[in-house]
Amino acid sequence: MGLAEITQRVRAAEQAAGRAEGSVTLIAVSKVQPLDRVVAVLEAGHRVFGENYVQEAAGKWPGLRARFGPVAVHMIGPLQTNKARLAVDLFDAVHTVDRPSLAQKLAALAQSRGACPKLFVQVNTGKEPQKAGVLPGDLAGFLADCRTMDLPINGLMCIPPEAEDATPHFAMLAAMASDHGLTSLSMGMSSDFEAAIAHGATHIRVGSAIFGARNYPPRAG
Numbered sequence: 174m175g176l177a178e179i180t181q182r183v184r185a186a187e188q189a190a191g192r193a194e195g196s197v198t199l200i201a202v203s204k205v206q207p208l209d210r211v212v213a214v215l216e217a218g219h220r221v222f223g224e225n226y227v228q229e230a231a232g233k234w235p236g237l238r239a240r241f242g243p244v245a246v247h248m249i250g251p252l253q254t255n256k257a258r259l260a261v262d263l264f265d266a267v268h269t270v271d272r273p274s275l276a277q278k279l280a281a282l283a284q285s286r287g288a289c290p291k292l293f294v295q296v297n298t299g300k301e302p303q304k305a306g307v308l309p310g311d312l313a314g315f316l317a318d319c320r321t322m323d324l325p326i327n328g329l330m331c332i333p334p335e336a337e338d339a340t341p342h343f344a345m346l347a348a349m350a351s352d353h354g355l356t357s358l359s360m361g362m363s364s365d366f367e368a369a370i371a372h373g374a375t376h377i378r379v380g381s382a383i384f385g386a387r388n389y390p391p392r393a394g
């Protein structure tokens with residue numbers, strides 16, 4: 174696979190769903206990939222990436238941005254509250270707003286900076302106990318809390334349970350976003366991004382299908 178093929182499949186899926194070309198943002202998930210693979214994708218002209226670990230991203234992207242110019246980097250991994258400040262300086266979007274303490278911290282940072290990354294609330298659509306995310310039944314209350322804090326939420330994100338068909342989870346997330354007037358939907362990975370696009374994904378997070386398998390163990394932090 175690789176970037177060219179995935180880009181082509183994204184265009185085909187947009188067309189099949191009757192959606193405008195370019196309505197889906199392809200986030201190339203570069204976590205724990207060797208730097209030469211990331212550089213190759215940058216050299217091919219791609220400018221939207223995803224990372225899971227603040228520390229890893231902080232070590233990688235300032236240098237790559239100095240070399241390649243503006244690159245949008247999206248935080249798609251769990252965010253510790255004590256790393257929120259570093260995260261808002263580094264990332265253009267955070268897909269994993271999942272609890273009041275983090276929302277409060279981000280709201281305070283947004284106030285003092287006068288700007289805020291694009292924010293997605295992560296929803297635990299499969300109600301998996303080990304997984305992060307707001308439970309579907311708690312979403313309305315959480316979004317109301319964010320409004321009270323003046324924290325702008327742009328969309329919803331989900332990671333469906335691994336062993337299940339992702340399609341009902343995509344449909345559920347799309348319905349919840351529509352109920353709440355949210356226009357951005359972060360859903361779909363290497364194995365299911367076409368189904369996600371059919372269900373209205375605006376942001377897909379594709380790692381291994383672009384870069385190849387991740388051979389390196391994830392780093393903490």
Ligand SMILES: *Cc1c(COP(=O)(O)O)cnc(C)c1O
Nearest residue numbers: 202249362363378379380381382
């Ligand atoms: C790693 C990761 C991805 C990319 O997964 P692939 O299967 O390699 O496409 C997408 N979303 C999240 C939240 C991830 O952690």
